[in-house]
Amino acid sequence: MLESIALGMLLERDLTGYDIKKLIENGIGVFYKASFGSLYPALKRLTQKGYLTTSEKPQGGRQKIFYHMTEKGREEFFDWLSSPMDIFEGTNTHLAKVYFFDNLEPEIREQKLLEYEINNKNYLxxxxxxxxxxxxxxHKECFYYKLSTLYYGICITQKTIQWCRHIRMQKALPDLIERER
Amino acid sequence: MLESIALGMLLERDLTGYDIKKLIENGIGVFYKASFGSLYPALKRLTQKGYLTTSEKPQGGRQKIFYHMTEKGREEFFDWLSSPMDIFEGTNTHLAKVYFFDNLEPEIREQKLLEYEINNKNYLxxxxxxxxxxxxxxHKECFYYKLSTLYYGICITQKTIQWCRHIRMQKALPDLIERER
DNA sequence: TCGCCCATGTAAAGAGTTACATGATTAA
DNA sequence: TTAATCATGTAACTCTTTACATGGGCGA
Structure with a gap:
């Protein structure tokens, strides 16, 4: 996963590991986090596999290692990009908790849900x-899809807040969902 | 994570590993998957930590190991259940792909998105x-919160389908989100 | 008897987190 | 000068997946 994302970040220009981390945070960071402890080893693996080449460019007394994608790396990336999109990915820790809330005292439950709602509001x-x-x-048309992921995040967070409010008030669950007609 | 969920499943009655797997699939399975390869070691760890005890009850020629929660395990579970609900958990593989879709040929992009929409519809x-x-x-009131996670799944999947349709048609992104007034 | 579900596990590999360790540059 | 940010990495650990390995019970 992280390997593919790193490749994607290197599509347009050469970057250092640090740059890639920043790009992930500012772009895909809405729904994906990477730590240096996973990123640097990932870059090393990609280099070993021949997907990346490195060039050290010392700037001042500081070492800087730029990564460059090879043709092989480019192929690998587009293979990943074109691979099937099945569902089922993310395990949601919070939902797992809510699942057991019937066993929790009402006050704590109430408090946890409110906390979650507030966290979601801040995130929104x-x-x-x-x-x-x-x-x-x-030139927003040049990154329509990049932007679309941000809007996805907003949509889902809004829905999540609605859901929190709904179940905090213990309203009827079927009212939550849209019925077609 | 899996350890906490396993504990939760054992709240009410003693179960075998296999039972727990089934319960996870049928309950929390909406947003969490567990494999035997992770479940059995998890149960072993929980036993070593003193959160569970085991009792072997051979039924016929078949070995069956029932797990029972100790008081310590119960405390551990409720600690987890009462721990803060911050956001940020799930990495969404598919969104990661969409993020790079600006670089993909329109036909493949179109096809991938449609595929994703269909998968979501099937899931719905x-x-x-x-x-x-x-x-x-x-007695639905006895498992209001359990049920609420199912409804969350439905809500979010519906939104996801809407989002797919929207961006497949390349409609304006800001129209996707709800503006308060 | 055949296939499916029940039932438990291990081994290898993959992926990621956290904490540690180091040091340069830059703006207040 | 000092704190923040830039910059790279390792080590230990945790968790999980996938594949393998084994065998019983049951219904058609």
Whole structure:
């Protein structure tokens, strides 16, 4: 996973490991986190497999290692990108907790849910700030899909907040979902 | 994570590893998957830590190992259940792909998104079947929270399908989200 | 008797986290 | 000068997946 993402970040230009980390945080960071402890070994593996080449460019007394994608790496990346999108991926820790909430005392339950709702609201704020940042930019058609993931995050967070509110008030569950007609 | 879930499943009665696997599939399975390869070692760890005790009850020529939660295990479980619910958990593989879709040829992109939408629709059908199964049951108030996770799954999957359709048609992204007024 | 579900496990490999360890540059 | 950020990495650990290995019970 991280290997594919790292390759993707290197599509357009050569980057250092640190750059890649920043790009992940600022871009895909909405739904994916990477640590240095996983990133640097991943870059090493990719280099060993021949997907990347490195060039050390000392700037001042500081070592900087730029990674460059090979043709083989490019193929690998597009293979991943074109591979099937089945569902089922993310395990949701919080839902797992809620699943057992019937066994929890009402006050704590109430408090946990409110906490979760607030965390989601804060997160939504961050996402909306991001949205605003991109809103004024030109050539948005060049990164429609990149942006679409941000909007996905916003949608889902909004729904999650609605859901929290709904079950905090113990409203009827079937009212939560949309019935077609 | 899996350890906590296994403990949760053992709250009410003693179960075998196999039982726990089934319970996870049928309950929390909406958003969490566990394999035997992770479950059995997890149960072993929990036993070593003193959270579980085991009792072998051979039934016929078949060995069956029932797990029973100790008081210590119960405490551990409720500690987990009461621990903070921050956000950020699930890495979403598919979103990671979509993030790079600007670099993909339109036809493949189109196809992948449609594929994803269809997978989500199939998944939604499964969830709605589950919903129907629970719909007729009595004492629904005893598992309101358990059920709420199913409804969460339905909500989110519906939103995801909407999002797929929206971006497949390349509609304006800001129209996706709800603006308060 | 054949296939499916029940039932328990191990081994190898993969992926990631956290903490540690080091040091340079830059802006307040 | 000091704190933040830039920059790279390792080590130990945890968790999980996939594949393998074994065998009983049961219904058609």
């Amino acid at each position: 704020s961050k996402l909306k700030d991001l949205e605003k940042k991109f809103d004024g930019m030109e | 059908s499964k969830l709605k079947d589950l919903e129907k199964k629970f719909d007729g049951m009595e």
